[in-house]
Amino acid sequence: MTDQISFGTTEFADNPEPRCPCLLLLDVSGSMQGQPITELNAGLTTFKDELAADVLAMQRVEVGIVTFGPVQIVLPFQGAAAFYPPTLTAQGDTPMGAAIKQGLDLVRQRKDEYRANGISYYRPWVFLITDGGPTDEWQTAAAAVREGEVSKSFAFFAIGVQGANMDTLKQISVREPLRLDGLRFRDLFSWLSSSLRSVSRSTPDTDVPLQPPQGWASV
Amino acid sequence: MTWRIVAASAVGTSHTATDTRCEDSCLAQVETDPAKPPLLTIFVADGAGSAAHGGTGAELAIEAATEFVGKHYVQALEFALNDHWAVECVQAVRAKIYAESAQQGAKARDYACTFLGVVATPFATLLMQIGDGGIVVDVGNGLKLPITPMAGEYANMTNFVTDENAIDVLAVATFSSRPEKIAVFSDGIQRLALNMSTNTAHAPFFAPFFAVLATATAAQEDYLQAELARFLQSPTVNERTDDDKTLALAHWID
Numbered sequence: 096m097t098d099q100i101s102f103g104t105t106e107f108a109d110n111p112e113p114r115c116p117c118l119l120l121l122d123v124s125g126s127m128q129g130q131p132i133t134e135l136n137a138g139l140t141t142f143k144d145e146l147a148a149d150v151l152a153m154q155r156v157e158v159g160i161v162t163f164g165p166v167q168i169v170l171p172f173q174g175a176a177a178f179y180p181p182t183l184t185a186q187g188d189t190p191m192g193a194a195i196k197q198g199l200d201l202v203r204q205r206k207d208e209y210r211a212n213g214i215s216y217y218r219p220w221v222f223l224i225t226d227g228g229p230t231d232e233w234q235t236a237a238a239a240v241r242e243g244e245v246s247k248s249f250a251f252f253a254i255g256v257q258g259a260n261m262d263t264l265k266q267i268s269v270r271e272p273l274r275l276d277g278l279r280f281r282d283l284f285s286w287l288s289s290s291l292r293s294v295s296r297s298t299p300d301t302d303v304p305l306q307p308p309q310g311w312a313s314v
Numbered sequence: 315m316t317w318r319i320v321a322a323s324a325v326g327t328s329h330t331a332t333d334t335r336c337e338d339s340c341l342a343q344v345e346t347d348p349a350k351p352p353l354l355t356i357f358v359a360d361g362a363g364s365a366a367h368g369g370t371g372a373e374l375a376i377e378a379a380t381e382f383v384g385k386h387y388v389q390a391l392e393f394a395l396n397d398h399w400a401v402e403c404v405q406a407v408r409a410k411i412y413a414e415s416a417q418q419g420a421k422a423r424d425y426a427c428t429f430l431g432v433v434a435t436p437f438a439t440l441l442m443q444i445g446d447g448g449i450v451v452d453v454g455n456g457l458k459l460p461i462t463p464m465a466g467e468y469a470n471m472t473n474f475v476t477d478e479n480a481i482d483v484l485a486v487a488t489f490s491s492r493p494e495k496i497a498v499f500s501d502g503i504q505r506l507a508l509n510m511s512t513n514t515a516h517a518p519f520f521a522p523f524f525a526v527l528a529t530a531t532a533a534q535e536d537y538l539q540a541e542l543a544r545f546l547q548s549p550t551v552n553e554r555t556d557d558d559k560t561l562a563l564a565h566w567i568d
Binding site: 102113 | 465467468469470505506507508509510511516518519520521522523526538541542544545548550554556
């Protein structure tokens, strides 16, 4: 019996981690002024903190932020490790249609970059949060969302804060829009980070079972 | 004149965290009837995380493939190990899973798993694969990855032996020489052992395993199995993958 055999290796292939892109489409129109925008900013900090607590999520989750209005790419896609939540201020109207189009473009570009660099990736998530209704043409954006859901190009979620036009959100989002209870942005982002953590560690599957949104939303 | 073999599976840390069992299954063996040439068989199956009984599906797949080889041992030696043989083997696997799911009143999809198989004689090698994971082999011209691991657009998608189109997506590779070295592994090991951008074997990963197997004795195989299991559960591996992982290796000994 030779117990001295050393079996195994420390020579691992150096492959990039698969990426899990998450785009936030955030309403920063005038009506978000005051407590809502403060709570939204606090929610983003929670989001960062909870992702940071998970080593694999830090390596795999990528965050991008588009705000409206006006439509602005506040944060192009970047790894969770490099994601420092911005402090958003409320102003302007609600060009939701243009923001969705801009956001979906970003997602498409990011996928192209992954492919060009041989990086595997999970289905992107697009997360729309609004307290109003679109002040611009949104039907084209709604059609693009429907098409993307059918072709499984991304998963689109809509969250309505008090005052949101839920009827329009229903026409934009294929999935049932959720209504945020009060200003529980922190619970919302806590759920989002834990959901992204499940996705970023999912093994070959077709669908990742998500925890029901608890404590922050109603349909 | 045989192969020295070792194989082990270990539960991934993400499964440990949620208290689910290892859904990988594997078997490596060499038939050594003194009247016949040795026959090497290695099977690896990875139960789909999204399937309620993926782990059971993986076990059934290994059982069915092993039974198939048992029945067709003579045929494997006397006839070519070819595409037709691979298709029949996968059909046997599918038949077993479909029969079990029907008996349980479940859908075959609930037993979804990948399937990787190696059947080799001293004169021929057959590789077959449905889904991800990989088979790295040296049939005399260096370590190669003849079959590209199957993936969908997204990182968490692949093909399963239970899919309707399984026979269509089945990838087969045959060689008219024996495998000097061969390794079969599930997707939990894939990113550690392959260069994913080029779909090539990362040779330094395998070198120490094959070096040990080349000089190991038959009496050491149990010890090697325990060592491999220890390696698969080591922190250096768990830092790089949280998925279930299986690694089976064989080395020809003159």
